Amino acid sequence: MNIGEIASRAGVSRSTVSYALSGKRSVSDATRKRIQDVIDELDYRPNAAARALKEGRTRTIGLVIPPASTRLTHMQLDFVASVVEAAARADLDVLLSPSGGDHDRSFERLLSGGRVDGVILMEIRLEDSRVRRLQNAKLPFVGIGHTARAEEMCWIDVDYAAVINQCVHHLADLGHTRIALVNRSVELVAAGYGPGHRARDGFTAALAQRGIQGIDLECGDDAAAGLECVTRLLREHPEVTAAATINEAALPGIQRGLEEAGLSVPRDFSLTGVVGRTWAEEFRPPLTAADVPAQDIGTQAMDLLIERIANPAAPRRNILLAPPVSLRASTGPARTGSAR
Amino acid sequence: MNIGEIASRAGVSRSTVSYALSGKRSVSDATRKRIQDVIDELDYRPNAAARALKEGRTRTIGLVIPPASTRLTHMQLDFVASVVEAAARADLDVLLSPSGGDHDRSFERLLSGGRVDGVILMEIRLEDSRVRRLQNAKLPFVGIGHTARAEEMCWIDVDYAAVINQCVHHLADLGHTRIALVNRSVELVAAGYGPGHRARDGFTAALAQRGIQGIDLECGDDAAAGLECVTRLLREHPEVTAAATINEAALPGIQRGLEEAGLSVPRDFSLTGVVGRTWAEEFRPPLTAADVPAQDIGTQAMDLLIERIANPAAPRRNILLAPPVSLRASTGPARTGSAR
DNA sequence: GCGCCCAGTCGAACCGATTCGGGAAACGGT
């Protein structure tokens, strides 16, 4: 059932049906009604592929998420949800592409013409071949995160350096002098994952500013790794009394590791994170954390993309967010003396 | 840049380029190489819309998720992730449609021709207009969950009745004689949400079998509602010593409510859930729960859909899973006497 | 009464691929 079928049943030409539907030229009320009746009767819907082919756009955007093997964190999930919601508000559809590496067929398909009008890219590395490939394909895109050359693309990102810097200062204010940074996985950091590097920069800068010492740790992106990481930390560096982390997935494991070591948070050990507000509040105890406005980020990324699709030649805007640290129950004064 | 451009640069016809790419007819090695060189040089990719139009399929499936306003539970997220992963393995793309109600434009778009080859539907209600609309549109689909008439569609589902039944028997075995069921939200249950109704059925059946009494509660789908719900439960029914729930989103609130009431799990109060294994193990204390194999469900749903797309006339298969209850640390013997 | 404009409609071209029928050349067998 196509537009020709509707046209012949309504006794008009195909173009008239098209104009009746789009309203781009006037059609008499009588004709419009006749056409609408036929459409309702047959439950006709225009073919999206044909329309996309002719119009040269699909009203669909691609969302590149971390590969399926890694579980999404709450924050990433909030990104995805808010992008999807923002897209729905703009009457756009979202095509999901789980791809991190260079050779993902799913990403490859995204690049082909007539598939999506634009792309939102997550989990960007400092050097990321996907950026160049999107540029080559002349596909408008926006990053949640950015590469080493900030000006080469349009993005919105969390200022991990500033955020971790604040966390360390907060812990130092509480009297902690030996602080650990629990980073993302060693593979990810080695691959040049931006937040990992920037968090480390903010960490070492803050340590220097306060004249204190820190331990810099990578940790796998799941609870088991968090448990193993914190256990090792407590064994090898018993002097450490606080940790700052950007690794949300490891937090439940860190929590359990402290518990198993007989340490109470925040009495014996202080912990800060970089997570969404809801999750920080559900954490036991509620987590002192930089509350990342994940919803806003997704929405704004979508806005940037829509703007970029409408006008690809416009200057590339960047948005850097440094959410303040919200004090909750997971940080407290450093224990004096050798309580442990 | 289209196939004609490639053809003229390589000095062949458009059809030859097409055959060189698809391999559906033989092309001489020399010609193929010439064409490939041009393609590599220009970084040509066939237009997906044109291909979809001609071939009559898109190699894309639609995934209907709960509307964006509701946060996905871990289990739902696992469904989504595993569907996406299974799709990627089959070289299919996934189009996300956040829609629950009857008038979602996003769902409406999914029904139009040339958009997706099939659909996976989540959060199905006992009477769900989307099922009929998909049938009318002659779009192959598979439900994760099912309607009141099991035979009208192809689905895979968790047997909530059996699972809750088992949970109640487990609690009764431990000596609990006053047990609560924490269901999903009152709106969802009123709207005929299947798992809500089936859980209640399994609950009342088990109570009758054991000759004990229960409290049947609806609870909103978030932590705040869980907190409020359990607080009310403890106030109005202080004799209750255990709860079974299918409401994953409420669990953190339930946990906090018990804590605030000074009750320790499982010493003073036992709790069972229906959640994914990973999350059950991360819960504090680890949750006695029916471990829903969410990954498998997503994968199998995808398999069912692929089968259904290949052969729409095949009989509609149904899969009902009743994962056994894994005993963890959140359930224990009922306290005797009036400990509270 | 004449010319003009506008609303309403149609026919045809076009978007960029796939695919079928057929033709030319090469090749092998007798």
Next chain:
DNA sequence: ACCGTTTCCCGAATCGGTTCGACTGGGCGC
């Protein structure tokens, strides 16, 4: 030398929409 195959390639039709140019008739101003 002739005929039948096979190999390789081309041209044209097709998928289902959108859109441009053109045509028709009615209303209006002068």
